[in-house]
Amino acid sequence: MTLEDLLSNAYLALEKAKSRGVETAEVYIVYSEKKGVELHNNKVNRIYTATDAGLGVRVAIGRKVGFSYTNILDENFIVKAIENAISSAKSIPEDIYWMGLPAKEATVGGDIYSPKIAYTDISKLVEVSKTMLSSAVEDKRITVVYGGSSTSVNSKVVVNSEGIEAATRSTVAGVTLELVANEAGDTTPVVFDLLFSRVEVPDYSIVVSKALEKALKSLHPVKLEKQEIPVVFTQIALEELWNFTLMLSLRADAVATKRSPFHNLLNQEIASTNLTLIDNGILPLGLYTESYDDEGVPRRSTTIIEKGILKNFIADTYWGRRMGLKSTGNAVRTSYSQSVRIGFTNLIVELGTTKPEEVINDLSYGLLVDGLQGAHSSNPESGEFSVVATPAWLIQKGEVKPVRGVMLAGNAYELLKKVYVICNNVEQKGHLVAPWIVFESIRTIQR
Known part of the structure; x- marks a missing residue:
């Protein structure tokens, strides 16, 4: 789903709110794509890909502010979310501190979007996670309690009746590892390390090395x-x-x-x-x-x-x-x-x-x-x-x-x-x- 698709849905929602007599409205839409591999008790436990999308709408009728949402980006469900937000606003007391939605301002920073993360294949994450696991358990004193690797691509738009149109796309990737060590009847508490990056899947060897050091130094x-x-x-x-x-x-x-x-x-x-x-x-x-x-x-x-x-x-x-x-x-x-x-x-x-x-x-x-x-x-x-x-x-x-x-x-x-x-x-x-x-x-x- 492109940013243009999200903006199209956002402006549709804004127009539907306006046609129902609401002059102050804000629409927030997010679409996320996640991939990952989870380790649990020295095994690959789960391999997943998932997408999620949804819309949240905030409306103000005078100083009464209502909110609703839908996880289906279809016109009928969008309209229903708007109507629910309007009903919510009408049913609550006025907020004497409400002074409206924000107006448009110039940005001073940029988004961080990495095609390298966005197009990482799940097979790469499987390879990274399996290598983390095998590297950690080379030392027979170590048990991998939990860990894995993941990527996420998030697209987000915000539009409102005051002229704001904000559209962003961002990426993040991470690796995590939780370990315990056992030697001569002594078992350590769980130790962990993690590393995240906005531009590429992080170097898992750094996480493995740090987590192993913490675990082994926690013995006795x-x-x-x-x-x-x-x-x-x-x-x-x-x-x-x-x-x-x-x-x-x-x-x-x-x-x-x-x-x-x-x-x-x-x-x-x-x-x-x-x-x-x-x-x-x-x-x-x-x-x-x-x-x-x-x-x-x-x-x-x-x-x-x-x-x-x-x-x-x-x-x-x-x-x-x-x-x-x-x-x-x-x-x-x-x-x-x-x-x-x-x-x-x-x-x-x-x-x-x-x-x-x-x-x-x-x-x-x-x-x-x-x-x-x-x-x-x-x-x-x-x-x-x-x-x-x-x-x-x-x-x-x-x-x-x-x-x-x-x-x-x-x-x-x-x-x-x-x-x-x-x-x-x-x-x-x-x-x-x-x-x-x-x-x-x-x-x-x-x-």
Whole structure:
């Protein structure tokens, strides 16, 4: 299905809404093509190709806003979705904060579309996944719990009654691997690594090598003696913590409703002076880079924290206007079946100059953490968290030894002021583009 096909359906929907007396309407259509191979328990478990398409429509009648969707791009179903959205709008109270849909703006970035990914044959993914599997289990101590490779091609259009016409096509490919190791009766926790690319299927050997190293270095754990120690967060661990705390509290909806502890701290110091955070929706080769957000507003770069000072929040059109701000191009949808919400794109931590090996050699007693269990139960309003660090390793002047059952407890927002070292080894994991970060001290409890 081409972008022209999607635009044709979008304008059909807009016209059908207008013919029913609706002057304010927005149509969002997405079409995705996915291919992949899944590994499970040392076997190829599933080989799949799938397509999905759907339309979401938002209408406003005065200040009453309704939403509906359909997963069938046929005129009758499109009309039904519009009528359902109109009925929804008529049945709900007015939203006194509603100020309309966004208007058209010039874009500042471009999409990332790779024919190399788009035309990758499923046989290539089978080959990659089988090679990952065979490479990992060459070591008889290793079990592949889960893994695989995949590609995705996503086409998206947004049109509205204010003149927006946004059409994007993007690609992404990824490889993942989850392992456990067993030796002499000792079994490690699950460790994993992953790599995604916007231009080609990533080098699976990097993922295999890193996952194997983590698994084998997690065998035969030692005890942790101290309780308040420096902790090194890898990109994976930091993304898991911030995804359920900081990334939620820096959104305009949390700020406007005073659910964010930062709602009255703009232009004040909230972090160490060595910490700068930038949300960059137009980052070259970023995993969440595209020309438009899911309202058709151009993506852009927004400095959130600059040398410890809180400078901005991210916003979509509705919450931006409610706060007297412009949209920062951060409207997202998890599906055509959902209306917009606010979300980060590529959240960049400005790099430091310290190499990771320098941290390992210099720390007299610390903890290296590559994953968190229970981060989803953190409190985004207070910042409080209590998580299990897994996998994790004790660092002692260049020596790295595995530890297990270590709980970390603290406050994610207080940790912002305890950023001790920022390393220089940038990687993107999820929405976070960052190096390792060393926090001065976190309370640890070993069960």
